[in-house]
Amino acid sequence: MSETILALVADYGVGIVFTVTFLSCLALPVPSSLLMLASGGFAATGDLSLTAVFGAAFGGAILGDNSGYWIARGLGDRFHAWLDRAPKRAALLARTKAFMARWGGSSVFFSCWLVAPLGPYVNYVSGLSRLRWIRFALWGIAGEIVWVSLYVGLGYSFADSITEVASVLGNASGLICAALGTVVLGWWLWRLSSRKMRETDTLTQ
Template structure:
């Protein structure tokens, strides 16, 4: 499937890049990072234009973020996690916890450093009614980093795209796990402090 997807990139060009980043920001299983790497590689070989690839990836990602935020804002109850499968509900819960503790910084970091949490931060940000200007500024800055890293690496390492994608995918999953563990640790510490305070008052 990976090779078939890569073969579509030079055929559909920037439209495919924009669609991939847009859909991935809505929690759909689209390998947008791989698509950006491939598009960067094809741009390096002259089949695509680098700035057009970067602009398409950035535009699709920002549009996806905005739609995800609005979906979360409109369907706050749905995105409370009750009607989602367990895995998705857990990711959403961790995204909400991260947002409550870090706000706009969580939006920025979840665009590129903890990207598996990104779509869920979009939904949670809307459901929590994070101010849209704050969400947008942080999201735009984070997406700029994400696009620059993946399109740039694709252009720089055009001959080793699959190996590079495997390395980056593993690193991204590890960072997401670290983020979830960190959020749980912060929640546990806050809960313990609250319990101690309650015990002291009693």
């Protein structure tokens, strides 16, 4: 995989960086993080401009985030109808909306870089829940600055060890996502338990 990514960057330059980061923000399975590391490495050797790499990755990410948001917002009614046909899907949508309502703009910011695998889905849910666009866009810009700076910067700084850096970051991201999922599930179970206790107390009074 790493050899393929290096070949793509060598052949297509910043154009492939823009395209892949854009597609990754729409939840398509493309190796955007590894590509940014590789492009940062090429910038370190002078084969690509660091400014151009950063601009392409940042531009693709911002365009992808906002495309996902507006796609979900525009198709919201159809998507709701599809989800409502299955109780499990409807329940998942309700919990996701509750998460967005609780964490608001900060969930957009952290999903861009700290738990990047969740980022595209936060974009969609933001559109579905009609989070105010300017709020979504500003938090997204801040988050993507961190994401792009982190991966391109690491690729630039550790050009000779890109594969090792990618492995470490991938493992860390997976652990963070798992921890976040555990926290959210625990919070939801606590809320459910508290509600049942209140209902029981009401009935016994």
